[in-house]
Amino acid sequence: MNPQVEAAAERLLNLLYPRRCPLCGGVVYGTPWNGAVCPDCAREADRLCHQPPRLPATEHEFYAVNTAAGAFYYADGVRHGILLCKEFGKPWFAREFADLIAVLVYGAEPAPVPGRMPVYQNLTGIPLYHAIVPVVPREKRHPADNLPLLLARRLGRILDLPVLCPLVTTRSIRPQKTLDLAQRQKNTNGAYACRPGTDLTGKRILLVDDIITSGSTVSACALALLAAGAVAVDAVCIAAAEDLPREKQKPKPAKRKFKENSHQ
Ligand SMILES: [Zn+2]
Numbered sequence: 001m002n003p004q005v006e007a008a009a010e011r012l013l014n015l016l017y018p019r020r021c022p023l024c025g026g027v028v029y030g031t032p033w034n035g036a037v038c039p040d041c042a043r044e045a046d047r048l049c050h051q052p053p054r055l056p057a058t059e060h061e062f063y064a065v066n067t068a069a070g071a072f073y074y075a076d077g078v079r080h081g082i083l084l085c086k087e088f089g090k091p092w093f094a095r096e097f098a099d100l101i102a103v104l105v106y107g108a109e110p111a112p113v114p115g116r117m118p119v120y121q122n123l124t125g126i127p128l129y130h131a132i133v134p135v136v137p138r139e140k141r142h143p144a145d146n147l148p149l150l151l152a153r154r155l156g157r158i159l160d161l162p163v164l165c166p167l168v169t170t171r172s173i174r175p176q177k178t179l180d181l182a183q184r185q186k187n188t189n190g191a192y193a194c195r196p197g198t199d200l201t202g203k204r205i206l207l208v209d210d211i212i213t214s215g216s217t218v219s220a221c222a223l224a225l226l227a228a229g230a231v232a233v234d235a236v237c238i239a240a241a242e243d244l245p246r247e248k249q250k251p252k253p254a255k256r257k258f259k260e261n262s263h264q
Contacts, residue, residue, distance in 0.1 A: 006157075007117070019114045022096035023077040025084060028114040034103045035110030035118055036096040044077040045100075047248055050240060053105040059242040060215035061181060064222035065207070066232045070240035071097070071104040074211050076250060078239050082210060086147055094150030097210075097238045101151070102158045105236055120158050129234070130203040131164045132156050135221050136192065138173050147210040151238070155208060166198040166228060167221055181214050188220040194228035201229035206236060213241040 019028045021038035023045060033042035053069040062068060072078040085093035099118050102108040108120035132155055134148035149165070156163040170193050176184050194200070205225050209218050212235065222233035 022081040022093045032114055034100060036099045041077060048072045048075055048078045049104060055212060055240050062215040063219045064226055065218055065235045068212060068218060068235040069105045070212060070237045071101045072239040073244055073248060074239035074241040075244055082238060086145060091150055094147055095154050098151045098154035101236060101238060102155060108158060118158055129161055129206040131162050132206045132208060133164050133167060133225060135209040135217060136167045136169050148208050152208040166194040167192050167224060168195055184214045184216040188216045192221045192224040194224050198228045200225060203230050204232045205230045207233050209237045211239050211241060212237040
């Protein structure tokens, strides 16, 4: 679709279906945090922001990926938003999360008003990446299950990159969340490949997933992309499952002082 027509269609849709905050589902009003989070959730988004976005190797077991980055820590409000998207089939959350990745990880200018897209200007004129590739979801019950693809499509529009889907699973994969690190690696090792005939020779690839936990899924996918000729694979996600730094932890509610209220 012509980008101008696409943008006009999006503005029209936004009038009918106002944009919603991906952390709470409320309508984004006023001046949203970095273009996509409602003022009520701004403090939560600030707290869970992964700054700098690069994921530390000490928290993950990466191989085959060059670097990995995430916009947030996978905790509290961010976890709630991702689960709303995946478990309750609300695919529009993907757009808001992709916009936040563009702003927080790639330094795009936040949308000035709700309903607009962040603006990414790569002033070097040399594309950082040649293509975006989403991780293959384990199973697809509804469109939002394919969160990596939805994220990749939106990021592709913002970063002006083509989206390719060469990855396939070569065997069944168990849900990662029930497994420990060794089991995760065994579960994903060799579980991905590129479709026969895929040629990524000389391409730098941005690999997109929703959550990075151990890093074994993105690593196994990256290995398959390298085998198809890619020269470098960087991974990006909405949220990284890492131990929250102490300053990021939720403040504990103050203990109630019964004595003070006992005269009531
Ligand atoms: Zn909110």
